[in-house]
């Protein structure tokens with residue numbers, strides 16, 4: 260295992276770390292005494308995990324600001340036991356920490372927690388970045404169904420048989436096909452994706468199979484078709500149910516004989532390409548209704564794969580949202596740091612009928628629209644979510660609406676008290692009273 264770097268914020272310096280936490284031998288430690296030094300260290304070096312040792316003199320508001328700015332690092336805290344009786348510190352811990360211990364700390368348990376947090380952070384980061392240069396196309400996620408899907412992909416990648424991928428629109432069928440290609444012996448060859456539904460019927464035959472010179476008026480030159488251009492690689496036929504029936508027979512011939520005929524041609528051209536087809540409609544239904552050839556269906560579905568809809572991968576939502584946040588970070592304003600807890604809650608509560616594509620669109624839109632430091636449910640267009648059924652009468656609903664409006668405004672203003680009070684049209688004193696009433700933690704000065 261490589262070096263595990265740990266940033267340790269200890270107001271008592273290195274001596275306090277060694278005296279109170281025991282040996283942290285597994286770690287390449289950087290010990291700093293103040294949040295300003297910690298920020299400098301994080302500016303120079305990426306730390307997956309951080310440890311905050313609070314000796315009772317910490318400022319929750321300053322820590323809140325610091326953690327918001329450095330949310331990519333996963334934090335563990337050690338506090339005085341009584342601190343969690345205070346709502347501000349409870350909010351701070353639940354908003355920003357992966358785990359916390361109380362003094363006196365058990366060094367074995369602390370090492371165990373740090374190892375766990377670092378390991379998970381490493382996994383998340385690798386998964387979020389796709390762990391490779393082609394992360395933009397990688398199948399991100401670690402929910403049980405995606406782990407299963409990935410294992411299935413690895414198993415079938417080495418077999419040359421046709422694959423039929425079924426899944427709702429935007430769920431990741433093309434990403435799955437690419438992963439199969441990338442792990443197959445044909446990985447060095449081309450991956451040619453064709454959307455059968457997007458091509459005009461009049462063009463689809465020449466696009467797929469090419470044509471010889473003089474095949475029809477205007478065919479001044481011979482043209483290689485897309486299937487031919489996939490020679491040595493993989494051909495991905497998306498929305499296969501939309502392939503006109505008269506062309507289904509040509510595709511069947513290609514699958515059986517591994518050769519094609521260009522339009523207007525008489526010579527058979529050998530093409531060595533793996534075929535992966537995908538559909539969001541049930542092809543067996545299409546067969547039953549006579550819209551799809553049964554023999555072609557059986558040829559294509561030698562290995563069937565199912566890509567689960569996003570709503571069945573709840574565990575992936577946060578990972579995917581953060582993955583797309585990183586992927587499109589050049590489109591955001593510099594002050595935007597990530598997602599508010601309310602936004603993550605809204606993401607987890609939405610049904611995602613448009614699947615991953617909808618998530619990408621909402622995250623990108625939010626990154627452009629967000630005015631504060633954190634993305635809000637409003638930025639995502641998911642502000643209707645989380646209100647839930649009215650359960651506690653008018654007073655409870657009013658209080659909950661009041662809390663939601665204040666939280667949204669705090670997110671927008673980067674938790675700045677003066678700005679928030681101004682936007683809400685109330686005095687700072689009233690805002691402080693409401694913050695305390697709703698147990699909302701923020702920095703004290705603004």
Ligand SMILES: Nc1ncnc2c1ncn2[C@@H]1O[C@H](COP(=O)(O)OP(=O)(O)OP(=O)(O)O)[C@@H](O)[C@H]1O
Nearest residue numbers: 397398399400427428429430431432433434615616
């Ligand atoms: N697990 C995933 N990790 C990262 N990105 C993903 C994942 N699943 C889907 N995407 C992204 O979501 C978008 C839609 O995915 P994809 O095109 O593979 O869906 P599809 O099921 O083929 O959609 P359609 O049925 O509309 O053709 C793409 O931008 C893709 O990169």
